[in-house]
Amino acid sequence: MVNPRVRSCLAVLIVLLSSAVAHADERATAENILHTLDYLAVDYAGAVANGQVINAKEYAEQWEFTQRVAQQIAQLAARPEQAVLREQAQTLVSAVQARNAADTVAKLCNELAANLIDEFAIVVAPRILPDLAAAPALYIENCSRCHGSSGAGDGEQAARLSPPPANLRDATRQQQRSVYSLYSTISRGVDGTSMVAFTQLTDAQRWALAFYVSNFSASSEQVQRGKQILESGTQGKLITGMAGITGGTPAALHAAQGDDGVALLLYLRAHPEALLRNVSAALDVGLTKLHASVAELRAGRKSNAYDAAVASYLQGYELVETQLRLAAPELAEKIEEKMAEYREYLGGERPVLDQATARAQELETLLEEASAQLSSNTMTPLMGAFSAFILL
Helix, strand or coil, X not given: CCCHHHHHHHHHHHHHHHHHHHHHHXXXXXXXXXXXXXXXXXXXXXXXXXXXECCHHHHHHHHHHHHHHHHHHXXXXXXXXXXXXXHHHHHHHHHHHXXXXXXXXXXXXXXXXXXXXXXXXXCCCCCCCCCHHHHHHHHHHHCHHHHCCCCCCCCCCHHHCCCCCCCCCCHHHHCCCCHHHHHHHHHHCCCCCCCCCCCCCCHHHHHHHXXXXXXXXXXXXXXXXXXXXXXXXXXXXXXXXXHXXXXXXXXXXXXXXXXXXXXXXXHHHHCCHHHHHHHHHHHHHHHHHHHHHHHHHHCCCHHHHHHHHHHHHHHHHHHHHHHHHHHCHHHHHHHHHHHXXXXXXXXXXXXXHHHHHHHHHHHHHHHHHHHHHHHHCCCCHHHHHHHHHHHC
């Protein structure tokens, strides 16, 4: 006879497994929807112009996929944001049916995609830093026969393909594409075209290719400008974390931050390793300001000590907070809580130096832990949760 406790544990495990499978299926559906939305955002412009259909076959395909998106979203299990997702999907359907402008449709696609990513916690960034040094050889071997050696869509096989391969240097198309959308296309292929799924490549190789291709339409001036913005420290919260690089499109960054936002995105696409240097620099600022706060209090300048504590948060930790919340949410929450407590203590009537020093030292330890997490963490939150489940 099976021990009742064992039976109970098995029942719980079965429920957990069933739930995990259901969530995985829904996430897969959401990822399929994202893939379709990317296609719509980029290719709709080839079907409609000035409110008129300019390619009937292409428009029929766009209309089919738009309706499919709405149907798939309607079939998802009830969720907190379900009503918003359905409303956005119906707005997209109406826009395509009314033959709205391409930039309007692209904006609707990108807004719906962003909400899907948030709602289903879809990982849109690589788990390790992409090896861009290996990307050119990967591109020549796997992509150049169709897309051409420079990405202009003029490879040796291009003339025999229908539809023809995409021109990856077309700035109008590329401004609507994120690195994640390119990775998704490389991973899944595109139905009805010669673009197949490159499942023979590793995940890391596909990410490296996506990063490499994402900058085909970038100018050297834009990339250099992005480098200057990053090194000047004036970028604020334009882009925070690897997901900000892989999930953002030039069009969205331009709408939110203008040319500087686009330039920074293009530079980080070409040099994602700079993000790690920037993370380290931001946390160094946080630590420096924290030390300055204690020094000011020791000198009897209480107001200056408080101001330095505020700067430690705003000029240091806040710039990496979003990324840390993905990698180590409990640590991020603790740092924010302890920083608030430290500022509150300094704002009190008679802060004691020894107690303030002890609080600052605790924060220093936490910030150093954050630096270690963000510099060496190679496991996504989803993988971490899955590993914990397997251990359970």
